[in-house]
Amino acid sequence: MKNWKKALALVLALSLCVCLLAACGGTTSTNTTTNDADKAADTEAGGELIMATNAAFPPFEFTTSNGLVGEYDGIDVAIAQKIAEKAGKTLKVSDMEFDGIIAAVSTGKVDMGIAGMTITEERKNNVDFSDPYYVAEQVIVVPEDSDIASAEDLKNDKKVGVVIGYTADTIVTEDLALDEANIVRANRGIDVVQDVKNGRLDAVVIDSYTGIKLAESTGLKVVEDEEAFAAEEYAIAVKKGNSELLETINATLAEMKENGEIEELAAKYNDTAVEEEGAEADVEASAESETQAEDEASEGEVSEGEAPAAE
Numbered sequence: 001m002k003n004w005k006k007a008l009a010l011v012l013a014l015s016l017c018v019c020l021l022a023a024c025g026g027t028t029s030t031n032t033t034t035n036d037a038d039k040a041a042d043t044e045a046g047g048e049l050i051m052a053t054n055a056a057f058p059p060f061e062f063t064t065s066n067g068l069v070g071e072y073d074g075i076d077v078a079i080a081q082k083i084a085e086k087a088g089k090t091l092k093v094s095d096m097e098f099d100g101i102i103a104a105v106s107t108g109k110v111d112m113g114i115a116g117m118t119i120t121e122e123r124k125n126n127v128d129f130s131d132p133y134y135v136a137e138q139v140i141v142v143p144e145d146s147d148i149a150s151a152e153d154l155k156n157d158k159k160v161g162v163v164i165g166y167t168a169d170t171i172v173t174e175d176l177a178l179d180e181a182n183i184v185r186a187n188r189g190i191d192v193v194q195d196v197k198n199g200r201l202d203a204v205v206i207d208s209y210t211g212i213k214l215a216e217s218t219g220l221k222v223v224e225d226e227e228a229f230a231a232e233e234y235a236i237a238v239k240k241g242n243s244e245l246l247e248t249i250n251a252t253l254a255e256m257k258e259n260g261e262i263e264e265l266a267a268k269y270n271d272t273a274v275e276e277e278g279a280e281a282d283v284e285a286s287a288e289s290e291t292q293a294e295d296e297a298s299e300g301e302v303s304e305g306e307a308p309a310a311e
Helices: 002-045 075-087 098-106 151-155 167-175 189-197 208-218 243-258 261-310
Strands: 048-053 090-095 127-129 134-136 138-142 160-163 183-186 203-207 221-223 232-234 237-239
Touching: 048 075, 048 098, 075 090, 075 243, 075 261, 098 127, 098 237, 138 167, 138 189, 138 208, 151 203, 160 167, 160 189, 167 183, 167 203, 183 189, 189 203, 189 208, 203 208, 208 221, 237 243, 243 261
Parallel strands: 048 090, 160 183, 160 203
Antiparallel strands: 127 237, 134 232, 138 203, 138 221
């Protein structure tokens, strides 16, 4: 009898423990669900809007000591800032090589790509594009005394610079079919333009607005060839299917076009960006000259030091 009572007491005690554990587990699940919902609401209400760009393409994007967003400034950065404001988010700029932007957007590492990017069929296979916000074409930047007068002249064994992944890269490689040995690729427009100024390259093919401004700041001239270079449209890339962000972007662009704000931005950044890039190029050129001078001096010292030993 006593054993039966003890067994019954044990069963009741175990049942009570199970009930208490279930109640605790239910509370934890509810709290977890609530926390997840709160986080989702916070993200939707605010958070960051990440813009991928290549900040070496003035006046659309460049770095400066006092930028609009940290060190970053330019037409595209100003447009992205407006989009972020409309979306109720804080703009964050992710600077990367141009040819990595589409992959960053398509995989969701960033929210949008804004980098003076031309709409192409190949890119449309991987991302969705906004309405166009700027129309440009390619130009050739050459020295003042150059004999290059058209795109065809680039085929005459000329060393030609382009920015990796830009429209010009495709043009010189596929359309003009230049010898690979004569194509020099870089990550920044200012680098290849500086190489033309220093005599390392015969020409650079680059987007018109940036090419004209860089040529003005470096004492070079611009060659236009409308037959070889068709007009192209800049647009903003988003991950395929992100219709909500795309609608916000298009609405922002429509407002900025209608009130003339994009034109005002172009005028505002007309000189500022190139002054920044030009100053940076001058510093780099000066540093390079100093390095070369030091190397030559060092070689001279070594030669002088080795002479007695040779005797």
